[in-house]
Amino acid sequence: MGISDKTPCHxxxxxxxxxxxxxxxxxxxxxxxxxxRSYAADAAPYDVISDLPAEEGQRIAVKNDPVRGAxxxxxxxxxxxxxxxxxxxxxVAIDKATPAYxxxxxxxxxxxxxxxxxxxxxxIIVLPADQVDLSNWSFTMDDHFFANFDDPDAGxxxxxxAQPHPLHGRVLNAAQLAEALETYGYxxxxxxxxxxxxxxxxxxxxxGQDQAPCVHQHSVPKSTLK
Numbered sequence: 001m002g003i004s005d006k007t008p009c010h011x012x013x014x015x016x017x018x019x020x021x022x023x024x025x026x027x028x029x030x031x032x033x034x035x036x037r038s039y040a041a042d043a044a045p046y047d048v049i050s051d052l053p054a055e056e057g058q059r060i061a062v063k064n065d066p067v068r069g070a071x072x073x074x075x076x077x078x079x080x081x082x083x084x085x086x087x088x089x090x091x092v093a094i095d096k097a098t099p100a101y102x103x104x105x106x107x108x109x110x111x112x113x114x115x116x117x118x119x120x121x122x123x124i125i126v127l128p129a130d131q132v133d134l135s136n137w138s139f140t141m142d143d144h145f146f147a148n149f150d151d152p153d154a155g156x157x158x159x160x161x162a163q164p165h166p167l168h169g170r171v172l173n174a175a176q177l178a179e180a181l182e183t184y185g186y187x188x189x190x191x192x193x194x195x196x197x198x199x200x201x202x203x204x205x206x207x208g209q210d211q212a213p214c215v216h217q218h219s220v221p222k223s224t225l226k
Contacts, residue, residue, distance in 0.1 A: 027130040027207070029178040033186075035102040035129055035197050035204075038115045038122040045125055046100040046203055049073070050080055072145075079145050082157070083198055086171035087138040092200060095136045099198035104129065104139060104177070106186050127204055134174035136201045141167035141180075141187075143196045163192040 039045050049057045061076070062069030080098055088094060103111055108126050115122055142162040157169035165187075167180055177195075187193040 023207075026175060026178050029181065030129040030134075030174075033104060033106050033129040034108040035125075035127040035132065035199075036105055036108050036111045037100065037102045037125045038119060039125070041121060041123050045123065046199070048098055048100055050076060050098045075145055079143075079147065082144065082147075083138065083140070083171055084200075087173075087198070087200060090138060090171055090173045090176065092138045092171075092173050093136040095201040099138070099200050101143070102127075102197040102199060104195035104197040105190070107190075110190070131207060133205045133207045136199065137174060138198045138200065139172045139174070139177040139180075140170065140196050140198070141165045142193055144168075165193050 037045070039047075049060055051057075052060070058070060058073045061073035065072050083099060084094065084097070102125075105111055112124055112126075115124055142159040142165070144157065144159050147157050147159050147168075159168060162168070166184065170176075172180060186195075
């Protein structure tokens with residue numbers, strides 16, 4: 001069973017009205033999943049390097065990763081061009097040209113623990129997926145940085161660091177994500193495969209509330225994740 005290629009209108013999933021039965025069904029399917037993002041304490045929570053002028057973005061990329069900094073920045077731009085093109089084809093509302101990246105997970109505690117161990121200087125945002133308007137979000141199996149984009153067949157667009165998966169090369173909208181979870185389940189080993197979410201907006205909004213920003217949580221206590 002494959003994942004639908006149907007391009008929905010934006011209100012087919014987590015749209016503004018919050019009353020349609022299909023939207024409620026989608027939220028039920030995403031209950032128990034979370035969107036998690038970490039960011040440097042001296043940065044705005046949803047800013048990304050590719051928002052900056054090219055020279056500044058490349059300078060920061062080199063500073064953050066001296067080994068592959070320049071290549072990393074150029075590949076980031078190429079990846080985001082590919083994500084943008086395919087998100088549009090999937091019917092995702094593009095409200096900002098560059099996405100902010102999140103993990104889509106059923107175990108936010110594990111991501112928080114890993115971040116605090118390996119990057120204790122970073123702040124953490126946790127959003128329940130079923131409470132967010134996902135009309136301007138896309139989703140991929142694994143991040144596609146350093147994927148091979150030279151093959152015109154999207155199915156051959158495979159991340160270089162992950163185990164092969166049927167969803168590689170796909171950019172999903174929220175409805176397709178829920179369908180993918182039903183078809184393939186959530187990966188058993190997040191170190192082999194994991195879902196990445198891309199937010200194509202300046203900030204998240206709560207489902208049913210136009211332009212109402214979700215409150216981001218710094219150093220989220222475990223009690224809020226249950």
